[in-house]
Amino acid sequence: MSSLRECIQKDGMTLKVTSYLRERPSLYARRNHILAELIDIVGKDDAIDNEIELLAYSVHSIPLRKTGVARGEYLLVLGDYVVFPETTEEIQKIVRLANRYKIPIIPYAGGSGVGCRPVFGGIIVDMKKMNRILEIDEISQVVTVETGIYICELEEELNRRGYEMKHLPASFFCACLGGFIANRSAGRLSTKYGKIEDMVLGLKVVLPNGEVLKTPAVPGHAVGPDLKHLFIGSGGTLGIVTEATLKIYPIPEKRIFRSFLFPNLVEGLEAMREIMQSDLQPCLARLYDPIETSSEYFRFSLVPKEVSDKIERKKGCCYLVIGFDGPSRIVELYEKIAIEICLKHKAEDLGNEVGEYWWNHSLDDYYPGLNRPTRYSQFFSEDVPYVYDVFDYCVLHRYSLKTWEEAQKELKKIYKNSVFYGHFSHWYRNGTMMYPMVFVWGLQDDPKELALAYEVAGSIVMRTAMKYGGAFQHHHGVGTLLGRFMAEQWGLSGYQTLLAIKKALDPNNIMNPGVLGFEAM
Amino acid sequence: MKRKLELDDIATDLWYCSRCQMCQAICTVHSVTRRQSHAPMPRVWLIDLARREILDFNDVAGVLYSGCILCRLCTEYCVSRQDIAKITITARADLVNLGKSLPKEVMEVIRNLESTKNPMGFSSQKFSVRHTFSHRDKKNVDVVYFAGCVNDYVTQEISNALLKIFDAAELSYSVISNECCGLPAYELGFSEMFVKIARNIAEKIRTSGAKTVVSSCPGCVEALKLKYKELGIVLDVRVMHHTEFIEHLLNEKMLKIRKPFNRIATYHDPCHLGRYLGVYEAPRHVLTNIDGLKLKEPYKNRNKALCCGGGSVFRLINPEIALQIASKAFDELARTNAELLITACPTCKHSFKQIALKEKGLIRDVKDVAEIVSLVI
Numbered sequence: 001m002s003s004l005r006e007c008i009q010k011d012g013m014t015l016k017v018t019s020y021l022r023e024r025p026s027l028y029a030r031r032n033h034i035l036a037e038l039i040d041i042v043g044k045d046d047a048i049d050n051e052i053e054l055l056a057y058s059v060h061s062i063p064l065r066k067t068g069v070a071r072g073e074y075l076l077v078l079g080d081y082v083v084f085p086e087t088t089e090e091i092q093k094i095v096r097l098a099n100r101y102k103i104p105i106i107p108y109a110g111g112s113g114v115g116c117r118p119v120f121g122g123i124i125v126d127m128k129k130m131n132r133i134l135e136i137d138e139i140s141q142v143v144t145v146e147t148g149i150y151i152c153e154l155e156e157e158l159n160r161r162g163y164e165m166k167h168l169p170a171s172f173f174c175a176c177l178g179g180f181i182a183n184r185s186a187g188r189l190s191t192k193y194g195k196i197e198d199m200v201l202g203l204k205v206v207l208p209n210g211e212v213l214k215t216p217a218v219p220g221h222a223v224g225p226d227l228k229h230l231f232i233g234s235g236g237t238l239g240i241v242t243e244a245t246l247k248i249y250p251i252p253e254k255r256i257f258r259s260f261l262f263p264n265l266v267e268g269l270e271a272m273r274e275i276m277q278s279d280l281q282p283c284l285a286r287l288y289d290p291i292e293t294s295s296e297y298f299r300f301s302l303v304p305k306e307v308s309d310k311i312e313r314k315k316g317c318c319y320l321v322i323g324f325d326g327p328s329r330i331v332e333l334y335e336k337i338a339i340e341i342c343l344k345h346k347a348e349d350l351g352n353e354v355g356e357y358w359w360n361h362s363l364d365d366y367y368p369g370l371n372r373p374t375r376y377s378q379f380f381s382e383d384v385p386y387v388y389d390v391f392d393y394c395v396l397h398r399y400s401l402k403t404w405e406e407a408q409k410e411l412k413k414i415y416k417n418s419v420f421y422g423h424f425s426h427w428y429r430n431g432t433m434m435y436p437m438v439f440v441w442g443l444q445d446d447p448k449e450l451a452l453a454y455e456v457a458g459s460i461v462m463r464t465a466m467k468y469g470g471a472f473q474h475h476h477g478v479g480t481l482l483g484r485f486m487a488e489q490w491g492l493s494g495y496q497t498l499l500a501i502k503k504a505l506d507p508n509n510i511m512n513p514g515v516l517g518f519e520a521m
Numbered sequence: 522m523k524r525k526l527e528l529d530d531i532a533t534d535l536w537y538c539s540r541c542q543m544c545q546a547i548c549t550v551h552s553v554t555r556r557q558s559h560a561p562m563p564r565v566w567l568i569d570l571a572r573r574e575i576l577d578f579n580d581v582a583g584v585l586y587s588g589c590i591l592c593r594l595c596t597e598y599c600v601s602r603q604d605i606a607k608i609t610i611t612a613r614a615d616l617v618n619l620g621k622s623l624p625k626e627v628m629e630v631i632r633n634l635e636s637t638k639n640p641m642g643f644s645s646q647k648f649s650v651r652h653t654f655s656h657r658d659k660k661n662v663d664v665v666y667f668a669g670c671v672n673d674y675v676t677q678e679i680s681n682a683l684l685k686i687f688d689a690a691e692l693s694y695s696v697i698s699n700e701c702c703g704l705p706a707y708e709l710g711f712s713e714m715f716v717k718i719a720r721n722i723a724e725k726i727r728t729s730g731a732k733t734v735v736s737s738c739p740g741c742v743e744a745l746k747l748k749y750k751e752l753g754i755v756l757d758v759r760v761m762h763h764t765e766f767i768e769h770l771l772n773e774k775m776l777k778i779r780k781p782f783n784r785i786a787t788y789h790d791p792c793h794l795g796r797y798l799g800v801y802e803a804p805r806h807v808l809t810n811i812d813g814l815k816l817k818e819p820y821k822n823r824n825k826a827l828c829c830g831g832g833s834v835f836r837l838i839n840p841e842i843a844l845q846i847a848s849k850a851f852d853e854l855a856r857t858n859a860e861l862l863i864t865a866c867p868t869c870k871h872s873f874k875q876i877a878l879k880e881k882g883l884i885r886d887v888k889d890v891a892e893i894v895s896l897v898i
């Protein structure tokens with residue numbers, strides 16, 4: 001046992017330390033026996049119950065004092081075991097064991113922060129040793145790969161062979177394929193190449209009963225509903241995806257980026273809608289609202305000094321970066337048309353160099369460091385209690401500005417010390433993804449008050465999106481925090497359908513309980 | 522009374538690194554062990570919990586010595602250039618200063634340093650190479666050659682090759698061998714021991730009267746050139762790695778390459794030579810001066826080169842993880858289809874040598890830059 005106490009009191013906070021087995025004395029008494037069984041499956045080095053190892057799975061890149069906030073209490077929940085399977089067969093055995101003892105399973109990979117902590121404890125199935133690239137089929141341009149691979153590992157290997165997968169989210173250096181599939185992720189090039197659900201052709205899944213399901217890896221079919229979509233976005237609640245077959249593309253002959261400054265958000269949104277509806281297929285498009293465009297961190301990290309100065313002078317302006325890739329002649333033509341559309345909407349053309357600058361620095365603001373402004377530092381200091389999240393949602397074009405302004409106004413009405421700002425970075429012919437970042441500060445350092453503020457702020461954004469027929473989540477997934485909106489989103493019959501599927505596949509509710517709003521343990 | 526820790530002075534660094542995961546996948550140790558406790562963010566977070574007395578330092582001792590190889594690859598990928606190697610060494614120093622129990626492998630290295638003056642524990646009578654070196658003028662020499670303990674006991678051929686080069690350049694030199702520079706003590710958190718060793722070495726260098734110290738070990742160069750200075754020990758000499766010195770000899774026409782060397786080779790950048798000392802081009806300049814030698818760059822080179830797994834004394838403490846790291850780096854180098862692997866660090870050479878013998882890829886042999894040069898002069 002480590003020195004980690006049952007109850008930690010530190011820095012004015014109290015953390016209760018618990019786990020699934022600790023809450024159940026009869027199982028806790030058998031913990032060594034269960035560990036021995038897990039060791040039989042994966043080997044001695046790959047089944048661990050050491051508290052320090054487990055603690056590393058309960059951390060999140062947010063301060064300790066806030067880890068319990070979302071549940072309205074300060075609770076540090078540890079997993080009971082972590083196992084590293086290396087084959088699908090080992091996962092089948094682990095799942096069967098979990099069913100026998102009725103212990104939750106938490107599929108885990110990069111731990112980049114989207115619904116992956118063991119919120120009820122249980123067996124953490126760390127997929128990262130399943131990181132083999134099984135086949136690169138250059139004729140069909142597909143790759144079959146295990147899901148514990150970091151996406152940067154996969155992309156690098158493909159690049160070395162002249163290909164790209166083009167899934168380039170901000171979590172590129174710390175998230176794995178399995179997590180992307182579990183949360184319907186989107187990368188920076190999604191506007192042309194789609195989200196992960198558009199990239200996956202086929203999946204291999206270990207179901208909650210330990211059986212294996214394999215969907216055909218084909219670009220299209222008419223053999224009933226596509227079962228792979230049951231697991232993409234399932235948040236690990238319906239099974240563990242162990243392999244995926246994905247589309248790959250040759251590295252394009254040319255990829256360019258170009259930046260513009262619009263006088264206001266309306267012109268920016270209209271220009272982007274026109275570009276998307278003109279079949280120009282930009283690979284990247286990111287429009288920033290006026291608050292984010294003028295924010296300290298944006299101007300520090302994402303644009304060169306002269307553009308930063310220009311933004312300071314042009315109050316209310318909105319920055320757009322747009323990219324095209326493919327054969328040179330097509331790229332040049334599409335870029336030319338896009339420029340024409342942007343100029344028509346009163347944009348100032350900042351040119352390719354500024355666009356390239358953005359692309360080369362587009363992840364810089366994720367690196368905290370000395371004298372680097374953060375997403376909130378201009379509004380308040382880190383010392384004060386606050387709540388924050390990104391509530392990315394998706395609506396049709398006709399509701400994009402309306403939902404944005406309405407949610408912004410509602411939030412301000414309730415919380416004077418709040419800010420709602422962000423960007424629009426995944427575009428479709430018919431609609432767009434809205435990426436509002438919401439901060440509320442000036443709150444009491446009380447977990448219940450913080451939880452309430454989080455609940456209210458989230459509700460304002462999600463309910464505004466749903467009010468106008470939108471989806472309350474676009475690409476971070478639902479996890480445990482947003483499950484409460486699932487019934488509202490799908491309606492009673494829709495959500496009952498999901499519950500029935502969950503019940504049929506996982507009667508013991510062992511797979512990632514509590515995620516997607518499904519029953520907790 | 523609140524205890525004073527060295528970590529408290531860099532608490533801001535802990536704060537930054539415990540809320541960012543952007544170096545996770547590239548971390549040398551984590552990328553092979555795949556454990557979260559070895560991933561930089563959770564690892565720093567655990568260290569911070571110990572600093573804040575939520576955990577006892579004893580509990581993080583294992584992670585502190587197995588989770589970081591001090592290769593500094595993470596710093597190269599970090600926009601803020603955070604230094605997790607420094608955080609790790611500082612935490613180890615606090616652990617030692619608090620008198621906590623350390624992993625037995627760490628204690629063995631420290632005992633070896635005390636009793637045999639090398640971390641491996643080789644006996645000086647049995648393996649020392651000092652008698653094979655020709656000592657020319659012991660006073661007023663041009664150069665002092667600081668062999669470094671790995672060259673003393675494991676890779677003597679590198680020292681022999683370099684001394685052949687010195688002879689060819691008609692230098693007067695003396696040799697300091699059978700001594701450790703003290704860096705392993707520093708990196709394991711034993712600062713006092715490091716100071717003691719450093720003072721002893723500094724005295725020997727001063728006595729030699731030389732104006733230049735050359736070492737074949739990048740770790741030794743780092744210690745003599747940078748770490749001693751941090752301790753306030755001024756050597757008043759120029760400290761060079763042998764690749765820099767050979768480049769200097771060639772530039773000054775004190776050394777002439779006379780023969781071709783017809784091989785296809787790849788060059789591995791040692792962490793301490795590259796990421797710590799910024800020496801990337803000198804070895805390449807030396808090698809590209811040799812007729813017939815075709816140099817193929819690995820995909821990951823210079824500041825992004827993979828670590829060999831030796832990493833100071835990491836291999837002595839975590840042999841299994843070190844082997845996995847070496848194997849990954851070797852695979853990367855083998856993908857160049859080179860037949861010869863050249864490096865510039867005895868630890869790297871030793872790490873790769875054992876894998877090359879297993880006949881992975883085309884690489885059948887591992888040599889130091891000095892060995893190649895000694896063959897063509």
